[in-house]
Amino acid sequence: MTGPRRDTRGIVDAKGLFARVSFRRVLPAAHLRPYLEHYWLIDGDLDEPYTTHVVPHPSVNLVFENGLPHPVIAGVGLSLFTRTLRGRVRVRGVQFRPGGFRAFRPEPVAEWTGRVVPRTTVDAGRVLDADDPVAALDAVLGDPRPDPQVDLAMDLVARIRSDRGVLRVADFARDVGVPVRTLQRLFAGYVGVSPKWVILRYRVHEALERAGGDVDWARTAAELGYSDQSHLVRDFTRTVGISPTAYSSGVATSAASGS
Missing domain, CATH: 1.10.10.60 (Homeodomain-like)
Structure with missing residues (x-):
């Protein structure tokens, strides 16, 4: 893989979202790339609320968002994901490849499906306040287990x-x-x-x-x-x-x- 994918598959009205915030995809460290689609980074300062909708991929995401003390593990979403963005927006996300999340957790992935669960062992500021969010996300994930x-x-x-x-x-x-x-x-x-x-x-x-x-x-x-x-x-x-x-x-x- 030479770079993250550039399509907008799953994002409803991608142009509307991209007109309001900076949305970037970046690759993780080389040893993580077989298991991850990419990291996704959103930054913005909105004058008025904006509601975004996403048709979820069959992927688990780990999401850090300003205002939340801990990241959340978001299992595969079964329905349309809707989120209203307000004010200062800073989000750092990890999108695992479908199947790839199991290299980092022992539970059957179906146990996470349709759920959003805080990962309370990790301080969100560790990633959100980092000068290099990619390196910080790499460190949070650690090493995958071969399977x-x-x-x-x-x-x-x-x-x-x-x-x-x-x-x-x-x-x-x-x-x-x-x-x-x-x-x-x-x-x-x-x-x-x-x-x-x-x-x-x-x-x-x-x-x-x-x-x-x-x-x-x-x-x-x-x-x-x-x-x-x-x-x-x-x-x-x-x-x-x-x-x-x-x-x-x-x-x-x-x-x-x-x-």
């Missing part, structure tokens, strides 16, 4: 993310040579959600990334492996809260007004 199952889980999720041809769990299990029940147990223990959930979430992420302006949603649905447009509309609306056409219209209006 071949972690490597397998990360590899399987990466395949789902990169291959739009992965549509059904049974077909995917057969292709990778893993029984369906074994695949489901692996994902529960190391990713925190089912393989079916991961497949659906990455399809919605892709649809969200393409949204904005004039989109042929019937063609998009076909390209993402949906049997028809209505199934894409249903998944998108259930996850994001509005339909794809309404979202595209809102993004286009926001961009045209410069807001």
